[in-house]
Structure formats: C-alpha cells, structure tokens
Amino acid sequence: MSSVSVKNIVKTYGEVRAVDDVSFEVQKGELFGLIGPDGAGKTSLFRILTTLLLADSGTATVKGLDVVKDYRAIRNKVGYMPGRFSLYQDLTIEENLTFFATVFGTTIAENYDLIKDIYEQIRPFNNRRAGKLSGGMKQKLALCCALIHKPEVLFLDEPTTGVDVVSRKEFWEMLGQLKKQGITMVVSTPYMDEATLCDRIALIQSGKILSIDTPDAIIQNFPKPLFAAKSNHIYELLKDLRKEPGVENCYAFGEYLHLTLRSPEADAMSVMKMAGRHSGEGFEVKMVTPTIEDCFIRLMEKI
Amino acid sequence: MKQLFAFIRKEFYHVFRDKRTLLILFGFPVVQIILFGFALSSEVKNIGIAILDNAHDVHSEQIISRINTSAYFQVKAPARGYKDIERRFKEGDIKCALVFPAGFGSDLYKTGGAQVQIIADASDPNTATTLTNYLNSIISNYQQELNPTAKLSYRIVPEMRALYNEEQNGSLNFIPGVIALIFMIVSTALTSVAVVREKELGTMEILLVSPFRPIMVLIAKAVPYLVLSLIDFIIILVLAVFLLNVEIKGSLVLIFAESILFIITCLSLGLLISNVTASQQAAMLMSMMGMMLPTLLLTGFMFPLENMPKPFQVASHIVPSKYYYSIIKAVMLKGLGFSYVWKETLILAGMATGLLFVALKNFKIRLS
Secondary structure (H helix, E strand, O other): OOOOOEEEEEEEEOEEEEEEEEEEEEEEEEEEEEEOOOOOOOOHHHHHHOOOOOOOOEEEOOOEOOOOOOOHHHHEEEEEEEEEEOOOOEEEEEHHHHHHHHHHOOOOOOOOHHHHHHHHHHHHHHEHHHHHHOOOHHHHHEEEEEHHHOOOEEEEOOOOOOOOHHHHHHHHHHHHHHHHOOOOOEEEEEOHHHHHOEEEEEEEOOEEEEEEEHHHHHOOOOOOOOOEEEEEOOHHOOOOOOOOEEEEEEEOOOOOEEEEEEOOOOOHHHHHHHHHHHHOOOOEEEEOOOOOOHHHHHHHOOO | OOHHHHHHHHHHHHHHHHHHHHHHHHHHHHHHHHHHHHHHHOOOOOOOEEEOOOOOOHHHHHHHHHHHHHEEEEEEOOOOOHOOOOOOOOOHOEEEEEEEEOOOOHHHOOOOOOOOOOEOOOOHHHHHHHHHHHHHHHHHHHHHHHHOOOOOOOOOOOOOOOOOOOOOOOOHHHHHHHHHHHHHHHHHHHHHHHHHHHHHHHHHHHHOOOOOOOOHHHHHHHHHHHHHHHHHHHHHHHHHHHHHOOOOOOOOHHHHHHHHHHHHHHHHHHHHHHHHHOHHHHHHHHHHHHHHHHHHHOOEEEEEHHHOHHHHHHOOOOOOHHHHHHHHHOOOOOOOOOOOOOOOOHHHHHHHHHHHHHHHHOOOOOOO
16 A cells, blocks of 8 residues: 555646646655655645645545545644744744654654654754754754654655755755655655655656656656757857757756757767857767756656 | 643743743733823822912912812912913913912902902813812812801702712723723734744644644643733732722622633634734734724723714624623722623623634634
8 A cells, every 4th residue: 555645636726726637656665756846836735645735626645544534644644844944933942842742742752763863963952942043953853843753654845945955965864764764755855956865756847747757767768868068158059059950959957058959869979060160169068867857857848 | 631731831932932922911011000000190180280379368378278288289389470370381380370369358358259260271171170170179168168157048069979989099990991901912912923923934734734633722822821811910900909009899709700701702802813814913913903992992991982973882892891891890999799790791701602612613724
C-alpha cells in the first residue's frame, strides 16, 4: 500500500487552476520531491494532503486514510512543516520544542533519538528566541518540531527556500538520515539541483504534472544530445543561434548557453558551424549531460 | 489536559513578553481610572472666585468667610474693579466673581432688600450653573440665619438628598463604565488579536495538523484572557476603593460572578471576531469600532440613553455592556441583591451562550 496516493486532484481559486488534475503515488519510506517554480501549485497540494484545504474534485489518501473523511486520523499521523517559518518567534528554541511535543501528546525525551542529530546542532542556542535565529537554524528547529511526535509521513513545503547553500546541503543530509529511519517524506522545492537528492520526483508547472520518475530516469529520457556553448559575446550568440533554423531550442544556463538541434545526430561541430561569426575568440562548445532543469525546461516548452 | 495546560502557559509567555500587550493590559486600566477620576471629573471643587467688595461691612465679610470655608470655592485676591475681574476671567484665574455694592449691609436693614451680583464664566454652561447654585445657597443660608424667626408666608423649603451617592462622588458613575470598557478591550480585542496572530504567523497551520482538537485552541486562548481580565478587575476595584473612595455596597461575590459572566460574553465576541478576520489589524479595528464605540456611547455611562433618538435606544438593547453596566451599578453602588438584577443577568447569560455557540460552530478546522 502506498503511503500517499493522489488521484485527479483539482483545486481552483476563482479562474486560476492551482492544481490541475494531479495524480501520483508515494511509496512507504520514499523521499518524494515535488519540483517546480513558485506558483506551480505545490503549497496547495501540500495543504490538501495535510487536510488543511478541500480539493474541488479528485481523491487523496494518506496512509490509506481519506483526506476529507478521516482528516482527524491523518492529523495524528503526519508531520507538517509549512513553507513559511511558522513557530513562535517570542518563544525560545526549548520552549517551542517543548510546546509542540506536549501539544502532540509526547515529550522531547520520548522521541529524542529521532531529532538528536538535528537538535544537537541548535542546542547551544536553547535559550535564544526563535525570532532571533538564522534562517538555517530556524529550519532545523522547525524540522525538529515537525518530527517530535514521530510522524509516519512528513510533509515539508519548501524547507530550503531562503536558506544558504551550506545549510541547504546539511538539511538534505538530515532528510537522508530520516529516510533511514523509515519515515516517508514528501518535499517540495523550487531548486532543481535538489531534485537529484530525492528517490522520485514529480516535475510540476502551473498546477500540472509534467513528469514523474526517478531523477536518473528523467535525465535519461532526455531525447537528444545537449550542448553547452559560450563566447565572449554571449547575448549576441544567443540571439544568433535562436535565428538558426537548425537550432531547436536555446537558452541561457549559468555562464553557458544550452541548446539542442533539430537533427538527432548532430555533434559539437555542427553547433560550431551554426555559431558562424562567433566561432572565433573565446568560443567554446561541448556536449553535456542534461540536468533536471534542462529536462524541466524541455517538458515545460513541450517540444 | 496536559496539552491544554502547556498551551495556556505558552499563551502567558506571549503576553508577558510583549510590552505592548502588557501596556494595554495593565497600563490602560490605571490610566483610565486616573483620567476619569481626576482629570475628566465633572465635579466642582476649589473653583477660583474673586470678590469685589465695595461694602466692607459685617455682612459682606461674613458671606465671604462662608464662601472661603466651603470646599467648592477658593477665594482669590480681592478684585480691584470690574476691569480687574474681566482680566482675570480671561487669564483663567477665576471662574466666577461676586460683587457687593457699596452700602450692602445698610441696604439690608433699611430697605429690607440688598443686592449682590454673581458673575460666572459660562463658556462651560454646566459648571457655571452649578457655581451659581452653590453661591445662591450659601447666600440664602446666611440670610435665613440672620432672622430665623422671620416668617415668610407660604414658603416652600426644598430638602435635597442625593441617594446612593450622598457626597456626590463623581467616580461612582463611571467606575462601572470603565470596567465594562476594559473588559471589552482585554477580553474582546486582545483575544481576537491573539487568535488571529496564529493565523498570520502560520502557526495555526501547524496546530490544525496536529492531534490537538481545534476547539481546544479557542479554549486555550480564552482562559488566559479570562484570568487577565479578572486581574484587571481587581486592580480597578482596588484603585476605586482606595484612590477614589468609592464604597462597594453590594456583595463582592455577586459582583465577581456577574463580571465573569460578562467576561465570557466578551471572550465569545472576541473569538467570533477572530473567526471572521484574517489579519490582526482587521481584528483590532473590528473590536474597536464594533465593540468599543457602542460600549462608550450606548451603555449610558457617558451619555444618558433616555435622551437619545429612538433608533439608538433600540440599538442599545443588543449591546451586552449596557446590561453589565446596569447590573454593576445596582449591585456595587446601590447594594442591591441578585433578585434585582436577575433579568439583566439572564439576558447576558443568553448572549454569552449564543455567542459562544456561534463562535465554536464557526471555528474553521481547515484553511479557507
């Protein structure tokens, strides 16, 4: 039995279809990622799954329990970390944790082993008020609070948004540790680079799911060779390449341009030819392995 | 139960760590009492009076000394003439003046009728009327003592008594009103803000997705403010008794019981407001405009209800503080028992139950 099951969920706000016929399953013990930009419908989906919102149509279950009918039972079993930092700013770390432990009907001591690795990192600041913590520490505290009652399924809505690179990395390592404890996790993120850290991901855009698979499979399904090119005048190069009939798609990607050609057998030489007058000074072209972001852009533009 | 206790403790942390809440909770009642008790007093006390005595005889001196000994007036330096009086009126040194004409005493004996002029600053008509009345009575008292045997035919002597407030202590009237006002602020406004703050901060999301029963959120919010309101109530009572010399005539137990009933009504209102608003500002505004203004205007403690146009009088029937105000006035000031206020108590209890029911019924177990 899957831990989370979503079938044809639709949620509209007025004219906007925030979640548009979404279906997916999350297996027990899986780390499942919902990857998509802001406004893709991730938060709405999370709120439907955590029984906070009612969907317009479709059904969803968490641990086999219906999100509408059995909402109270679900609320006992899941942990939820909302996108915005949602703890009491005027309470200290310890007070926040104690409060949530008690409200969830447990104590810090009872499930200490679960939060130990994370809690130890913020413990030196036990008496500091939550409002005075750094972004990374806030996220760690929020995760501790969401974990304190040993939930069977953990919903993390954009846990790494607004957190520095080092803390993001640490945070994902912690999620890896939790996975070993058998907790099913559904995580959303707008950062494409975090997608590869999930077992399976769903790419989501404008309320619609573009693709669901393991990150590797999604990358392998990229149908054509992908090239990265750059020159001294990168913006001119982008404009010129887009005019080339042989170029299928071309976009800026970091310091490079990423592009695919119409002919599936194309190689770096053909890109060089198309670059024409740019192929002189500082020009560089190579074949690269697509990233999740490349896959996302390709799926989004429905080429 | 342990959960509820932890929640209530957390609520107290919020209150004691927020300076603004503390100020509203404990500063506001004290300021209100002092303001109404001393600054906004409608009583007449130690009013400056100047006397232009052109007579300088026994009788004028006697009257002046009587004015001097009364608590209402403070006799300032003698006036040197009408110009001097006018100047001092303008400077605000005096509020009224008394002029004895030359030959005041001899007129009294020879013609049997002497005249004296009272000049009052009528820019505040109520004070002016009160002052002239006081002066009138001092003079006529003196006149009566002069010839107690003189029998005027068919004289009516009105005997006046100010019941329930013999000393005419102005504090008595507003204390119940201030109490009602404070409860409205602490119980209604602060409670609604406290619930809405959880929504605004996003903590409501976490609380909803927890084993904690949503209804318990409301109870946990209400209990601390009930306690704090009662503390405020005690502060006000102590200030009233020791600072403003208000005598509590009725049963303290009954006063407390009625107050708890009214606090519950206010709390229910606060919870109801928190259900329908999404931001702290909106909740505050709604409590202030929707609850405080009617409390100020339609309970009868600032403006008599009887003088209001009919629509306002009708509207006043749905203002809970109106009933509380009349209960407290009856019990605290007149010393009446429960049998005199059961009707108002019943109405308040009905309102409390109704509001609480609607508030609990409307509590959103999901995000809207």
